[in-house]
Amino acid sequence: MRRRTFGTLAASAALTAAAPRLAASQPRRGGDAVVAIVQPPPSLDAQITTAQAARDITLHIYETLYARDENARPVPELATGVTVSGDGKTYVFPIRDGVKFHNGKPLDSADVVASLERYRKIGGSAALLAAVDTVRASGTHEVTITLKSVQSTFLDNLSSPRAPIAIYPASEAAKPANQIEFIGTGPFRFVEYKPDSHVKIARYDGYSPNPGATGRDGFAGKKEALLDTVTFRFMTEAGPRNAALEAGEVHLVESVDGPVAKRMGANKSYTVYKALPFGFQVIKFNHAFGVTGDVNFRLAVQSALDMEEIMSLSFPDIYQMDGAWVYPGSPFHTSQGTERYNKTDAAAAKALLAKSAYKGEELTFITDPLRSDVDTATMVQEQLKAIGVTVKISVADWPTVSKIGFTPTGWHFWTHGFGIEPYEGPASVMAPWVGGASQQKADAEVDRLYAALNAELDETKRKAIFAQFQARFYEQAIAMKAGNYGNFQVATARLKGFTPYRIPRMWGVWLDQA
């Protein structure tokens, strides 16, 4: 069996741009860049949704107190820094002076307090602020947050782009979910939203750049908008998306398949970008339903699967074999437990199966229709057939699958991507398994380790805790990671200054003359 290992990823921890042609042209202002995104955003109220399609757009419009840098570390954005009290429970954030919202209103601490309070009530990922006790304005440009208990990941949470803790004007923050005017402080302002068609944003000429920033740096850093406007077109079908790029109507396609990327990469008119790793392919077990609750059965499955075969078919030309539950390059990356990853040992699998409660019954593998997820399910089905396990695949749309997958009956296996969690860091990778939320039955050790990680301020000790978590995952086969997958993005060669990241960032990007 071939096995590739990846040690470290260079400076950019989360993403790599593979062979983009260097921009020879000089940055220039003007133009309308059209980006084809694969789904319409459910809302442009950034706080209430964790959808990638919303992030693609909202992170151009809104900003947060802290944001993630290129290596996904939290750095100041609308705050100028933070002072943390000795007991680790009080955070004082000075707010940048001179920042103006798109409606001209100057940013002050009242806006920050109102936005944080709104998020605590209706935020799409309100758990990020669950440790907060109080939020108060301690000056016109200073906000003080006190925590109920020490939380080592508080700045990570505050800067999370998952459902961004966007800062709105206080007047908007007083409004219910999905009822706000789209007013932020970002380098682009909202222009129009045509449902089922597109969202248009325009350069905000009153933008106040972060004075400490020198270059593009993740979601933080220098955000220089060069384009007059950016249009995000919602194009759900892959064929028309690619055709629109070839016809010159679209400048960037957010996601294309491997074969298309290969074909377009051979043409000098296009630049192919490779965002790798972009996510994990995760295969979940339902611990509360039938034989997948039996650890011997889960270990048998873990031993049987050839993860490289699964990844190479599900994500041709854009995958990494890596058993760690954070991305390569993360300070928390460890090989602990990974000796059980991608073993493909049929004899060991059969021995474990014999010790398990499996009696030949048909098991249910649920998946949404995304090709890579269906391919993963199909490969698991075929590979398990070889050790005598019968699996039935049940494909349904995302709302149906996600509803079933969070109930304790009706499914044994479920596969989908984990993208934002490993980007955010170890606590976010651990959180979905706490209390049995994803596996439907709590694992006391996982819960204990998660609590310990949150309470531990010493990074060395936190690394050790995460290593224990990863070891626990493999020892108990709580869930399986197939590997890291990436995302091909293709742009017209006229689009310059683009580097792939978690969203198609359009600041620092310009269009060459046709």
Added chain:
Amino acid sequence: MAFYLAKRLGGMLLVLVLVSLLSFGIIWLVPGDPTSAFLDASATAEQATRLRHELGLDQPLWQQMVAWYGRLLHGDLGRSILLRRSVSVAILERLPVTLSLTALALAFAGLVGVAAGTLAATLQNRWPDQAIMAAALLGLSVPDFWLGLMLILLFAVQLGFVPTGGFVPFGESPSGWFRSIALPAATLALVQVGFIARMTRAAVLDVLHQDFIRTAAAKGLGRARVILCHALPNAAVPILTVVGIVAGAMLGGAVIVEQVFSIPGVGRLIVGAVLSRDYPVIQGGLLFLAAIYLTVNLAVDLLYAVADPRVRLE
């Protein structure tokens, strides 16, 4: 006539009530709710519950049903959960797009289909007849999404005559509107041309074997006049029926075509609503489409009397 109309309108009302009940029942039986559009797989049950409350989805089903019918009686289809506007407004915004698409497609399919079918009938069993029928069968067999993609590749990517997708309102640019709608309308029409052609051929052939056609030819009328002035009008009723069916089918086909060409019409609205479980839009959209379908059917039935004076609507 008045009695017939009242009876039909009563029947339509009954069908619409059934459709509304069915749409309400089915979507509430299907797993998932709009929170899945807002939250990803890592969201906890607590987050979903909070959002469900925020969106007003945690009320008992009967309460939501009573509220929906209450609003419906006032002509209010409710408010979209995702689109931040009323369902009626969302539909009315998109209606011109879908109507112009289907109207253009219907006009194209009707004209070409009737002409091809009539030509095939008049040249029965000769090579043009066989060629037209073979082409009709091919058109009927081709899936519209595949045909759409092929037309995009040829006319938009290779030849650059039209855009690959999107929609330009007529008021913004009439030529832009035509360019944006031409390919989708052709896709929608080409699939149906074959159906209309085959049915027209059969209807015209039936008439051509009637005595009055022989009489018309015997008194010295030209072939073209016999066909156009005597055969075709007498074959109008079955052709009208087919065109009515095709109009309904096109409303269904528009759902696919709007997806392929990224056209913001009613079909795309409903598909998006189904995928995101935007309940008010699904319910309102289905009711609206059913109402259009029933209206088209009623219009076709009323036109029978216009096309054939022997028909009495009682």
